[in-house]
Structure formats: structure tokens, C-alpha cells
Amino acid sequence: MISYDLSKRGDLPRYQYLYTRIREDITNGRLRPDERMPSKRRFAEVLNVSVNTVMTAYDLLVAEGFLYTIEKKGYFVSRLHYVVPKADKKPMAPPDPPEDSHWFMDFRASHAPLQLFPASLWAKCMREAIGVSDSTLMSTVSWRGMRVLREAIAAELADHRGMTRVCPEQIVVGAGTEYLYSRLMQILGTNLTIASADTGASKFAQIAQNHGHHWRYFPIDEKNLRVDSIIQAPVDVVQLSPANLFPYGTTMPIDRRIAFFEWANAKKGRWIIEDDYDAEFCFVPAGHRSMFSEDAQDKVIYLNTFSKTMVPSLRISYMVLPPALLARYEETVSFYACSVSSFEQYALALFINRGYYERHLFRLLKHYRRLRAAILDEIRHSAVLSDIAEVADFGVGTHFLMTVRTDLSEREILSRATAKSLRFHFFHPLNQRPPAGCVQIIINFASIDAANVHAVFERLAAIF
Numbered sequence: 234m235i236s237y238d239l240s241k242r243g244d245l246p247r248y249q250y251l252y253t254r255i256r257e258d259i260t261n262g263r264l265r266p267d268e269r270m271p272s273k274r275r276f277a278e279v280l281n282v283s284v285n286t287v288m289t290a291y292d293l294l295v296a297e298g299f300l301y302t303i304e305k306k307g308y309f310v311s312r313l314h315y316v317v318p319k320a321d322k323k324p325m326a327p328p329d330p331p332e333d334s335h336w337f338m339d340f341r342a343s344h345a346p347l348q349l350f351p352a353s354l355w356a357k358c359m360r361e362a363i364g365v366s367d368s369t370l371m372s373t374v375s376w377r378g379m380r381v382l383r384e385a386i387a388a389e390l391a392d393h394r395g396m397t398r399v400c401p402e403q404i405v406v407g408a409g410t411e412y413l414y415s416r417l418m419q420i421l422g423t424n425l426t427i428a429s430a431d432t433g434a435s436k437f438a439q440i441a442q443n444h445g446h447h448w449r450y451f452p453i454d455e456k457n458l459r460v461d462s463i464i465q466a467p468v469d470v471v472q473l474s475p476a477n478l479f480p481y482g483t484t485m486p487i488d489r490r491i492a493f494f495e496w497a498n499a500k501k502g503r504w505i506i507e508d509d510y511d512a513e514f515c516f517v518p519a520g521h522r523s524m525f526s527e528d529a530q531d532k533v534i535y536l537n538t539f540s541k542t543m544v545p546s547l548r549i550s551y552m553v554l555p556p557a558l559l560a561r562y563e564e565t566v567s568f569y570a571c572s573v574s575s576f577e578q579y580a581l582a583l584f585i586n587r588g589y590y591e592r593h594l595f596r597l598l599k600h601y602r603r604l605r606a607a608i609l610d611e612i613r614h615s616a617v618l619s620d621i622a623e624v625a626d627f628g629v630g631t632h633f634l635m636t637v638r639t640d641l642s643e644r645e646i647l648s649r650a651t652a653k654s655l656r657f658h659f660f661h662p663l664n665q666r667p668p669a670g671c672v673q674i675i676i677n678f679a680s681i682d683a684a685n686v687h688a689v690f691e692r693l694a695a696i697f
Contacts, residue, residue, distance in 0.1 A: 234271055235264070236279050247282050248289040255290065259299050259310055270300065270308040337654035338689045342680040343631070344545045345597055354589045355543075358580040370579055374571040376563075378406025378551070379578040385585040386551055392591075394509070395522035396535070399553055405562065408548045408572035410510070410538050411440060416569065417534065417552065418444035420561045421504065425469040430458040431662045432479055437472065450663050453478070457485040460492040470504045471496070475524050476512035480634045480660060480675045482627025484517075490524055497532040504558075509537045513594055514601050517628035531555035539581065541631075541679075542594060549573050549581060601631060601679070607686045608678055617694035631679035634660055636671050639697050643672060646696060653692040 235258070242250035258264045270276070273291065277284045291308055294300040300308045362370065377383060383401035390396040407413040418441050427441050431450035438448035451462045457478050463471060471493065475485035497503045507524045525535040538550035554562060571578075584590050612618045618637075625634040639646070643659055650656065660673035667673045681689055 234275075234279060239280060239282065248286045248293075251280070251282075251286065252290040252293045255294060256297075256299055259294075259313065264310045266310055266312040268310045269306075270310065272307055335654070336656050337692065338656070338681065338685070340655070340657035340674075340676050340678075343541060343677055345600070345679050346682060347544065349597060349600060350544055351589060351593055355580070355584060358583040358587075358589070359576065361583060362576045362579040365579065370575040372575075374573075374575050374578070376567040376569060376571055377402070377404065378571050378573065379575055379582065382406060382578040382582040382585075383551075385582045389585055389590070390523075390553070393513070395526040396553070397526070399525075403553050403556075403559055404551050405554060406549065406551045406571060406573055406578065408550070409540070410508075410536055410550045411436065412572055413536065413550055413552045414440050415444070416562070416566050417506070418446060419566050420558060421446075421470060422502070426467055427470040427472060427506075428458070428463055428466065428468045429472040430474070430478060431664050432481075433661050434663065452664065455483070456489040457483065458493075460489060460496060463493075463496060469502060470506060472506040472508060473524065474508045474510065474512075476509055476515075477629040479511075479630070480632040481625050482630045482633055483625075484629055490527060493524075494528065494530070494532070498530050503532065505533045507533050507535045509535060511541055511630040511632075512537075513542055514598055514631055515629045516602055516605060525553060528555075531557065534558065542590075542597065543581075547577065547581075549577065600683075604678060604681060604683050604686070607683060608676075608681070608690070611686050611690045615690060615694050617697055618690065621697060632675055632677050635674045635676055636667065637674065637697060638671050640670065641672075641697065646672060649696040650693075653695060655689075655692055655696070 237251060237254045239247055239250060245253070255264070255270075264270075270291070271279070273284050273287045277287045280287070291300060295302060295308070298311055299313070301311050302308055380401055383404040383406065386404055386406075387396075387399050387401050390399050405413065405416070407416070414437055424445060424447070426447045426449060427438075428449050428451050429435060429438070430453045432453070435448070441448050449466070449468070451466070452459050457475065458471070458473060473485070473493065475490060477484065493505060497505050505524065505528075509523060512523075523535060525533045532555065534555065535553040536550070537552075539547055540550070543549075581590075609624065612622060612624060612635075615622075621638045623636045625636070627633045641649075658675045660667070660675050
């Protein structure tokens with residue numbers, strides 16, 4: 234009779250250890266097909282355990298098809314076509330790279346310090362979502378996303394972005410802007426030319442090109458993307474960031490917005506994609522409303538995300554479609570299921586509807602305003618940076634562009650930065666170069682600890 238030493242089970246319950254060992258013996262061929270297993274009572278005596286322990290292990294094995302029963306005869310080993318995994322099988326992909334937590338300051342990080350996030354309130358909303366007693370959160374979610382979240386987003390857009398004409402049916406929720414952008418590229422048409430501001434290579438360009446579209450970068454001026462260059466080109470779609478042109482942090486004035494509306498309205502099939510990323514953080518008294526709210530001809534597609542205002546791991550973004558594109562989306566790609574968990578959607582709706590999100594935004598804005606002032610003051614009073622660095626005047630967002638006069642190459646700067654445990658991106662528009670004898674660095678200040686501002690920029694100054 235087979236037997237097992239249950240003293241080797243460690244922290245496993247007896248029934249689970251017994252189940253595991255029997256399963257291993259079946260898959261390894263030690264127990265042969267149709268072989269009769271010991272009776273529950275006899276096996277319990279041999280193992281010195283209760284009959285219930287043996288019965289629980291047997292029932293699990295029957296449920297999974299490793300054993301079968303014959304009435305009044307007992308338990309038997311099933312005939313399985315089971316391939317035992319090789320113990321020495323090597324992984325097909327290399328291991329994940331180590332986390333980049335060793336940097337003293339990573340200017341590429343695009344999230345607020347996590348201690349500013351009201352984690353206890355978010356956890357409260359998540360617990361309530363998990364505890365919903367009916368089947369609402371267990372059922373299939375609409376391709377648009379849960380209505381309760383879309384209603385909360387529509388109210389938020391009306392209150393803070395002037396988008397009073399948005400109804401929940403126009404909103405599509407997705408797991409990240411990249412996902413929604415891919416769906417958008419599918420419904421806009423085929424072989425389109427999409428224009429964007431030349432602020433460096435864009436991940437959206439890769440998505441568009443993967444869907445067979447052409448992406449072109451056009452020059453900018455102090456008012457954002459130049460509309461005169463668009464008019465002269467065969468362009469079908471324009472992607473704009475009117476509230477916050479990265480990385481300049483500037484806002485498109487009303488005359489330039491009107492010019493783009495005139496361009497879009499001049500020909501059927503033209504569209505404007507409004508990327509409103511990071512526009513919640515405006516440091517100037519008078520900010521413009523979204524272009525979507527000013528659109529009289531339903532030409533604007535609006536995109537935004539909660540990843541920057543909440544936490545990076547919360548991959549919830551949304552787009553607002555004009556009626557014609559909404560109908561096209563439903564006809565062509567609505568078979569894609571909503572890619573965001575219903576529990577996270579419900580929790581976020583609670584977070585917004587109870588005012589937690591609005592209060593969190595106000596606290597973040599207050600924090601960023603003070604942090605921005607402290608950083609600019611630090612640069613002005615730095616013995617090194619005050620003489621060689623110039624910061625573009627920015628009124629929106631959590632990035633700024635620093636132009637540094639230096640004879641050092643970018644390679645030398647990066648080497649020195651690594652030695653100081655600093656990491657950042659250089660600004661590389663595709664069709665223009667920085668002024669002679671200068672480099673341009675993108676500084677994302679969102680994750681700088683206010684207490685470390687002096688230490689951070691002291692290290693940055695030491696590079697030069």
C-alpha cells in the first residue's frame with residue numbers, strides 16, 4: 234500500500250499535502266491507470282489522519298479528473314494524457330530588469346510622490362467595490378465601460394473642463410491611453426496622414442503607423458503647432474495638446490484654436506485629437522477651456538487619463554467621441570471588451586462622486602505650485618545654474634525645459650549625471666536643433682521631494 238510521510242508537509246494542511254503527493258505519483262506514472270486506491274478508512278489508519286482528510290484529498294482529485302469512482306468499489310486512477318513539465322526547462326524570455334529605485338533623482342518619473350496619494354480613501358472605495366453584494370461587478374462590462382464611472386467622468390469634465398455637452402454615452406473607458414489610441418486609429422479610416430507638433434518622437438506615432446497611417450511632425454512657435462504649415466500639407470488628422478504643449482508647458486491661445494477649427498471644418502473627414510494630459514495642473518490665473526468644449530461642429534476627439542493624477546498602476550484612461558465617430562466605433566470595434574476591471578471602475582466612480590478626487594487634485598495643485606516656485610527660486614540662486622541655465626516660462630503641467638550653455642557633450646553630461654545618481658532625458662525635436670553650445674534637458678519635477686530641492690539641484694549644477 235502506498236504511504237506518505239506527512240511530517241514533511243511543512244505549513245501545508247494535511248489534505249493539501251496528500252492531494253499534492255498523490256497527484257505527483259499519478260502524473261509521474263508511479264500510480265498506474267485504473268489502479269485502485271486504498272479505501273478512505275484504511276488509508277486514514279495508515280497515515281494516522283482523519284477519514285475527512287483523506288476524503289477531502291480524494292474529492293479534489295476526482296473533481297480535477299485525476300481519480301474516478303465506481304459505486305461500491307472505490308476510487309481508481311484515471312487514464313490521463315498528461316505531459317510532465319521538465320524540471321530543467323529554461324525560461325524563454327530574460328528576467329525582468331531591476332527596478333530603477335537606486336537613483337537619487339529620476340527626472341523622467343512622471344508621478345507624484347506616493348505619500349501625497351490618499352491611499353486610505355482609495356482602499357476604502359476598493360473594499361466597498363469588492364463588497365458589492367449583487368452581481369453588478371461580476372457581469373460583463375459594456376464596451377464603453379461601467380456607466381457609473383462614465384457618469385462620474387462626465388460630471389467631472391463639466392465642472393472642471395467646461396465640457397457641459399458631454400453625455401456618458403460618448404465616453405469610452407480603457408486601460409491606458411495607448412489602448413484607446415489604437416482603437417481610435419482603427420475607426421478613423423485607412424491610410425490617413427496625422428500631424429503633430431515636433432516635440433520629439435511620439436509613441437502615438439508608432440501606434441498610428443502600426444495601423445497603416447502616416448505620421449508627420451510639424452514646426453511649432455510660441456502659440457503651439459503652426460497652422461500655416463498644416464494648411465499647405467495633405468493632412469487628415471491633427472493631434473494637439475492645446476492646454477499643455479510638452480515640454481514647454483504653454484497654452485494655445487484662442488486665435489490659434491479658431492484657426493485649427495477653421496481648418497477642420499473646411500473639409501469633410503478632418504479631425505482634431507485633443508490630448509489633455511497633465512492639463513489639470515495650471516499655475517496661471519486664467520486657463521483656457523478644452524477645445525472639445527469650444528467645438529461647434531463635432532470635430533474634436535478628447536483623450537485624458539487618471540494615471541498622472543492618481544497613481545501610475547491605475548491604468549484607467551478615457552476618450553470622448555463626437556457622435557459620428559461614436560457610431561462608427563460601435564459598428565466596427567465594439568466587440569473589444571472593456572479592458573479595465575469593473576472593481577477598479579466602480580471604486581474610481583466612488584472616489585470621484587464622494588469628492589475625494591477633487592480634494593486630491595486641489596492638494597496636488599497646491600503642492601506643485603509651491604514645488605515649482607521652490608525649484609525656480611533654487612535655479613535663480615544657484616551659483617552655477619543661474620549663469621548658464623534658462624528655464625522656459627511654463628504655466629501648466631509638471632515638466633519644464635531647461636536650456637544649459639555648456640561645452641560638454643551629451644555623452645559626457647550623462648556620464649557625470651550617472652555618477653551623481655541623476656537621470657533625465659534630453660529634448661530632441663526631430664527637425665530642429667538646440668542653440669549652438671547648448672543642451673536642452675526635460676525636467677519632470679512631479680516626483681521631487683520638496684525637502685530635497687536644494688540637494689537635487691546642487692547635484693545637477695555639479696555636473697556642469
